[in-house]
Amino acid sequence: MTDEPEPSDSLKAFGEVVKVLRKRAGLTQEEFAPLVQYSVTMVASIEQGRRFPPPAFVERSEVALDGMGVVRAAAKHLSRRRGLAxxxxxxxxxxxxxxxxxxxxxxxxxxxxxxxxxxxxxxxxxxxxxxxxxxxxxxxxxxxxxxxxxxxxxxxxxxxxxxxxxxxxxxxxxxxxxxxxxxxxxxxxxxxxxxxxxxxxxxxxxxxxxxxxxxxxxxxxxxxxxxxxxxxxxxxxxxxxxxxxxxxxxxxxxxxxxxxxxxxxxxxxxx
Missing domain, CATH: 3.30.870 (Endonuclease; Chain A)
Incomplete structure (x- = not known):
């Protein structure tokens, strides 16, 4: 394990991107969760910047929200995870x-x-x-x-x-x-x-x-x-x-x- 930092602002920024696109699509978290095949709790944690989004979440969000590459682009800045070697x-x-x-x-x-x-x-x-x-x-x-x-x-x-x-x-x-x-x-x-x-x-x-x-x-x-x-x-x-x-x-x-x-x-x- 290492103490290499994960900038919390980047996690929050990614979460905001997902939340804005979800709301633009007229979806609640409960409606969005089945589309990305994750729990509502997981979706909420990611949108709040508390959880690192799995690759599958990024790809499914891009498709479900018609993100035009925005979700993938935001995820590129999340290559490091706090506390993981x-x-x-x-x-x-x-x-x-x-x-x-x-x-x-x-x-x-x-x-x-x-x-x-x-x-x-x-x-x-x-x-x-x-x-x-x-x-x-x-x-x-x-x-x-x-x-x-x-x-x-x-x-x-x-x-x-x-x-x-x-x-x-x-x-x-x-x-x-x-x-x-x-x-x-x-x-x-x-x-x-x-x-x-x-x-x-x-x-x-x-x-x-x-x-x-x-x-x-x-x-x-x-x-x-x-x-x-x-x-x-x-x-x-x-x-x-x-x-x-x-x-x-x-x-x-x-x-x-x-x-x-x-x-x-x-x-x-x-x-």
Whole structure:
């Protein structure tokens, strides 16, 4: 993550452009939302300059509002997102429209699942040290991304987490208890599946490192692998297929959904 600023004025300006064109077309937000295939809440947030517009929103708005290129032109000045690392932005854009998102992590709890306390603990220990304003900027970006889990109920989210991520007790006992409680709350949602890879498993298909896979509304698959201060966006179908093969094997090697839930409940009581 980085503290590279996203000029708030440009977001507000884009939102004003959409709002003016929508009103010119005689549409309410409730009437406009189905045309761009986003929720009324999302439309309102974008018009208010609080949310970064996904590429699909830009294109559908251009068509629905007969924007004569104005919407696309306004969007060109929104290439940077506050609090998101430069190497992560392309993935973050696709993530907003994904219909399937699969994540394996062995280093830390994925950002989409983190509690605020867990994320703060990570930022507080980051090197080089971050200032208070930088921490707040990055935390806000992370919490905003998490809205995807509830705003996109038709997106299928799958997470495979190493058991040792919770045994490490990042941030202390209270933070870990809160993290486990949060995971238990998330798995109650129909579109979220969490599996635990047990520490006692001697080998599994993910030993090469963390990975993410997503499927777009056009049914195209992409992959993403992240290291320290870098990220690799993967579009090569052969490489994506290889990652899909590994992820599928990991799902069979991790604890089942029911056993993972049972383990989380036992960990909650044991911490």
């Amino acid at each position: 430069s190497w992560f932005r392309q993935w973050a854009q696709l993530e907003q429209d994904a219909i399937t998102l699969q994540t394996y992590e062995c280093r830390l709890i994925p950002g989409l699942l983190q509690t605020e306390a867990y994320a703060r603990a990570l930022f507080a220990e980051q090197l080089p040290p971050l200032g208070d304003e930088q921490i707040e900027t990055q935390l806000a970006a992370r919490l905003e991304r998490q809205e995807l889990l509830r705003q996109r109920p038709n997106t299928a989210y799958s997470f495979i987490l190493e058991e040792h991520l919770l045994l490490r007790r990042t941030g202390g006992v209270d933070v870990t208890v809160g993290m486990v409680e949060h995971l238990l709350e998330l798995v109650s949602l129909r579109n979220i599946e969490i599996q635990i890879m047990p520490v006692m498993r001697e080998h599994h298909a993910g030993l090469g490192g963390p990975m993410r896979l997503l499927e777009t509304p056009e049914n195209r698959w992409f992959g993403y692998c992240e290291g320290q201060e870098s990220g690799q966006f993967i579009s090569d179908p052969k490489v994506v297929s290889m990652l899909q093969m590994r992820y599928a094997r990991m799902r069979s090697q991790a604890l089942s959904l029911e056993d993972s839930l049972s383990l989380l409940r036992r960990m909650r009581g044991a911490i």
